[in-house]
Amino acid sequence: MSAPLFLHDDLSEDLLVLTGAEGRHAATVRRVRVGEAVDVADGRGRRARCTVTALGPDTVHLRVLAREVEPVPALRLVLVQALAKGDRGELAVELATEIGVDEVIPWSAQRCVVRWAGPRGELALERWRSTAREAGKQSRRARLPVVQPALETPALLARMAGTRTVVLHEQADLALARIPLPDCGEVLLVVGPEGGITDGELAQLTAAGGTPVRLGRSVLRTSTAGAAAAAVVSARTSRWS
Numbered sequence: 001m002s003a004p005l006f007l008h009d010d011l012s013e014d015l016l017v018l019t020g021a022e023g024r025h026a027a028t029v030r031r032v033r034v035g036e037a038v039d040v041a042d043g044r045g046r047r048a049r050c051t052v053t054a055l056g057p058d059t060v061h062l063r064v065l066a067r068e069v070e071p072v073p074a075l076r077l078v079l080v081q082a083l084a085k086g087d088r089g090e091l092a093v094e095l096a097t098e099i100g101v102d103e104v105i106p107w108s109a110q111r112c113v114v115r116w117a118g119p120r121g122e123l124a125l126e127r128w129r130s131t132a133r134e135a136g137k138q139s140r141r142a143r144l145p146v147v148q149p150a151l152e153t154p155a156l157l158a159r160m161a162g163t164r165t166v167v168l169h170e171q172a173d174l175a176l177a178r179i180p181l182p183d184c185g186e187v188l189l190v191v192g193p194e195g196g197i198t199d200g201e202l203a204q205l206t207a208a209g210g211t212p213v214r215l216g217r218s219v220l221r222t223s224t225a226g227a228a229a230a231a232v233v234s235a236r237t238s239r240w241s
Contacts, residue, residue: 041142082193095227097135106150111195172212
């Protein structure tokens with residue numbers, strides 16, 4: 001079994017101490033033991049291979065044995081995820097993070113039931129970011145995905161400039177498994193809300209360079225479609241080679 005992973009902002013010292021939420025999680029939830037091997041990452045690609053040297057109620061003392069840097073992928077994968085009600089948005093972020101996406105952009109599409117505005121929107125964004133952080137730890141990622149503030153459609157169209165963008169749509173003629181994909185640069189995966197992408201939005205996305213694609217015959221929910229598409233792209237490109 002791979003070593004559990006925890007997060008620490010500064011990995012420059014040879015002796016590290018996990019405190020606060022990370023210390024409690026390591027000591028109380030994971031119940032690490034003295035002599036156990038653990039990994040510590042800064043979330044920006046640096047990883048330290050460590051061994052536990054001492055424990056406290058909410059602290060874990062570690063000695064760094066080796067350091068490594070997880071390279072930036074040649075092909076960045078960006079999930080544009082429409083806002084979803086309940087915990088479906090957080091599930092989408094969790095699954096996509098485990099698959100390995102590099103960035104998540106919440107999208108306020110026309111048919112989204114929920115809207116991120118004011119304090120409510122700030123709390124929702126923080127939940128998505130916390131979900132990405134925890135999913136990144138679970139999947140042992142040294143480089144965590146960046147979760148951006150939500151975009152309206154005009155800002156999304158501008159963000160698409162110069163990228164390979166695919167728009168998941170159940171009525172598309174092209175299959176994601178068959179379209180050409182780059183091995184470097186950036187791919188945006190656009191996932192609509194439960195009510196679907198409107199005809200007007202689809203026309204705008206296509207005019208901006210997006211390619212409508214389908215995954216298969218099944219119609220996936222917004223919470224699972226992004227992860228499925230990310231897996232297809234990863235398997236067909238340099239990301240999983």
